[in-house]
Amino acid sequence: MNRSATPEVAILLCTYNGQHYLSDQLDSIVTQTYPNWIMWVSDDGSQDNTLSILAEYRSKWPDGRLSIVHGPGQGFVANFLSLACRADIQADHYAFCDQDDIWEADKLQRALDWLQGVPADVPALYCSRTRLVDADNNSIGFSPLFAKSPVFANALTQNVGSGNTMVFNHAARLLLLEAGATVDVVAHDWWLYMLVSGCGGKVFYDPYPSLRYRQHDANVVGVDLSWSGLWFQFRKLWRGHFRDGNRRHIGALRGLRARLTPESWETLNRFATARDRWLIPRLVGLKQSGVYRQRLSGNLSLIAAAILKKI
Structure with a gap:
């Protein structure tokens, strides 16, 4: 895509x-301060008034600003990936x-300020922290603050950016297209971070x-930092959800070997090999792979998962 003073942003909304x-x-x-955007909505079979609300806004907005399509009806991950991979969306x-969120007025502008500093042929992804609010839009805190570098060794075990904060360039979108809309991954946003x-x-x-x-x-996905939320995550770990997700991601990433950097390929293979070793080599291999999470508690849970062979 060609650079312009006000590049167009395609907002990909799934309902x-x-x-x-x-x-x-x-x-x-x-109310975004950045004006040059269009919106594509993929509705996944709503039975309430969602489509009526969308039709009302489409009638109020300028022609061509809001387009509505039907999703595959296979859940939010498939819906987002199908929308991101539509050939008729170009921006x-x-x-x-x-x-169900509320964007701050400068959300797009902050993302574009950073993205415009990256060469157009380099895949680039902006994401951010979020303010947590209840159903009535009352502030109840913030999502975790991450300080370590958002790199592939982190992406293999953790997603730092919620999809609702993500803005990415056309070079990153081409990676999604190459991987395809039916790739078997846990979440569209985590997959984009890895890619x-x-x-x-x-x-x-x-x-x-x-x-x-x-x-x-x-x-469908939220941020639950309570003890009950942490217990729920442990139960998912114990039942093999994390290990199964890693298996799916490793398979999907290996399908893009030609696109991965040599360093990423080595990290991926070391991580994949370590998962199936017996205890001591498993822990050593995990360390040698270089994978990590952002916080001490996350790294401790990663080690625990490795000890339990749930990684």
């Missing part, structure tokens, strides 16, 4: 029965968007909360 909070999200996008940059960091791209984690991340009973 499913989102009538309660969708208008707040759309209104926050209208300079792209932004994932959830149906960009593993294929020689640049990832920037902004400590500034770029949006209000609504936490409510209908969240």
Whole structure:
């Protein structure tokens, strides 16, 4: 894509029965200080008033600003990947968007300020911290603050950026296209983090909360830092969810061997080999692979998973 003074951003919004909070999200996008954006919405079979709300906004907005398509009906990951891989969507940059958040007015501008400093042929991904709010938009805290570098060795075991904060360039989008819309991965945002960091791209984690991340009973994915939330994560680990996700990611990444840097390929193979060794070589191999999480508690849980062979 050619550089311009005001590059176009395609906002990729996925919806499913989102009538309660969708208008707040759309209104926050209208107030963006960065003006050059279009929106594509993939609805995954909503049975409420979501499509009516979208049709109302489409009628109010200029022609061509809002396009609505039907999703594959296979869950949020497949919906986002199918939208990101649509050949008829072409822009300079792209932004994932959830149906129930509220964007800060400068969200797109902050992302574009950083993305414009990266050469157009280098995959680039912006993500940020979030402000957590309840169903009524009352502030209840922040997502964890990450200080370590967002690189491939981190991406293999942890996603630092929620998809609702992610803005990425066309070079990063081409990686998604090459991998395909049906790739078997845990989450679209985690997959993009692995792709960009593993294929020689640049990832920037902004400590500034770029949006209000609504936490409510209908969240498909949320941020639960309570003891019950941590216990839920441990149960998923014990039942093999983390190990199975690693297996799927390793397979998907190996399918893009030609795109991975030599360093990323070596990290991936060391990590993959360590997973299936017996205890001591498993721990040694994990250390040698260089993979890590952002915080001490995360690294301790990574070691625990390795000891239990749940990695």
